[in-house]
Amino acid sequence: MLFDNPLHEAFLVRRYKRFLADVYHPDWADHNCPENPLTVHCPNTGAMTGCAEPDMRVWLSDSNNPKRKYRYTWELAQTSTGEMICINTQRANQVVGEALQQTLLPGLGSLSELIAEQRYGYDNRRIDWQGITTAQQKIFIEVKSVTLAEGAQGYFPDTVSQRASEHLRSLITMCHEGHRAVVVYCVLHTGVQQVSAAEHCDPKYAMVAAEAAQQGVEFYALRCRITNEGIYPVGELLVQK
């Protein structure tokens, strides 16, 4: 996934009201200090634990859309140790889509008829990706973006997420109905070498994840290269049980 234009560097002042963040850059005439910030759109409704610390170096995309209230979109953040994090949750689905097309997750095999955001089942829930395996079996893929790191260990979720547990329940149902059901942790933090369910953030999710694995739901993690020019799927990472 290539950004339309090179991203603009800035520094974070604060993130607030879910969708907003204030940033500045010493070189910008109109917004050169934290006291006189530029407000940008924050496309992440989650907790963003460790991704939104004051003074973090961040990168913005320019929508070039005159209809938007806030022209710039916050895409990346850099930790104090230089690791890159993508905070735009929409990117995860795109990058996983590319990974599926490139067969970068060997365990899934080569998939055909990939459809995004398809509705499924009695609860009419949206599933991130749906496809057909080489064995002509239906496969459903739920993408979860991993941005929380403690050292090289990545975790999902970064806060209690009832929704995430509900998604796992849906996947378990899909397994029972004879389909393949998969979670792909899209690792959007370059410091992460392995991924596991975050028992310390959401014990219930960890429990349901273990149950899902038992019931046949498959778990994969995707490593990504993240630069201010694009986000590229690289290959598989270990998911710890």
Added chain:
DNA sequence: ACATTGTTTACGCCGTTGTC
């Protein structure tokens, strides 16, 4: 039109208080 999700505002209900 719907989704994202935590916060804020609005509102309905209940029990207490004050007044006639």
Added chain:
DNA sequence: GACAACGGCGTAAACAATGT
């Protein structure tokens, strides 16, 4: 005693910006 007014509490709706 009857009823309005009010505070507290819990729930529901609105809100923030954008993309699909």
